[in-house]
Amino acid sequence: MKRSGDVSSAMASRLVPRVNSKPLEPPCKESHVVLLSPVGKIEISGCERGLHEIKLPKMSVLPAGRAESSGTCEVCEGAEEMPEPLEQCTAWLRAYFCEPATVGNLPVPAFHHPLLLQDSFTRQVLWTLLNDVKFGEAVSYKQLAHLAGHSRAARAVGSAMRVNPIPIIIPCHRVIRSSGDTGNYGAGQLLKEWLLSHEKLQKEKLAQ
Missing domain, CATH: 3.30.160.70 (Methylated DNA-protein cysteine methyltransferase domain)
Incomplete structure (x- = not known):
């Protein structure tokens, strides 16, 4: 099992989207x-x-x-x-x-959502998902917890997926149940199934 220090070092060594979090920033022009x-x-x-x-x-x-x-x-x-x-x-x-x-x-856009501007379990899990689970792949909640260095936190991973503010780019649709069932999705199970099917089909085409 990875120690927390090892996980932090590994996370720091990866490419992650730019995050601008300077103190006392002026209000956003949304x-x-x-x-x-x-x-x-x-x-x-x-x-x-x-x-x-x-x-x-x-x-x-x-x-x-x-x-x-x-x-x-x-x-x-x-x-x-x-x-x-x-x-x-x-x-x-x-x-x-x-x-x-x-x-x-293509570049991944910078993120400027409060959830992604502060160190937290949720941010770590979402960035692990973004970096490690590629187009056409799927992982279980338990597997993602292990990848993020928190092997016993599968339930907390599910909570992190529910609050993901940048779906598709941060691909929470690729996280499924250990049984193989697609599981829940904020935009509905039908969309989750469509996205997984879309990626599977396109990956197969690219492999031909």
Whole structure:
């Protein structure tokens, strides 16, 4: 089992999204963008310092086309004045849905949500997920707890997934139950199943 010091050193050595957390920062000038995606409208908020939140639509029915890549992924609201983190976010999500092979070449936007600006178990788990669980992969809550250096904290990992403010980019949909069941998801089980199916299909295509 890794000691906490070893885990901290390992975490520090990885590439993680930029986080700006200077004290006494002025209030954010928040911008909002709506991205029309294959799974519906995705609401994105953020400022010049980073993303605040990604809100996913709750799906009541699966979209047409199974989990095929779709060319329909465009900003439909808020395109006039987008700070750099929102531009990077929309480009990243467009690639995720429409050109998955290019996702790895794009920068991950900076994050500027309070949960991701302070040292905590939740932040450590979310960054471990972002760094270690790649496109087309899945891990159990127990496995993610082990990766984060807290082998007995599977239940706490579930709590961390529920408060993830940047879904898809921080891929909490890739965390499933040990039984293989997909488990819960803030935007609904149907969307979680679609995202997992989308990634599996695209990974198989890339491997051909």
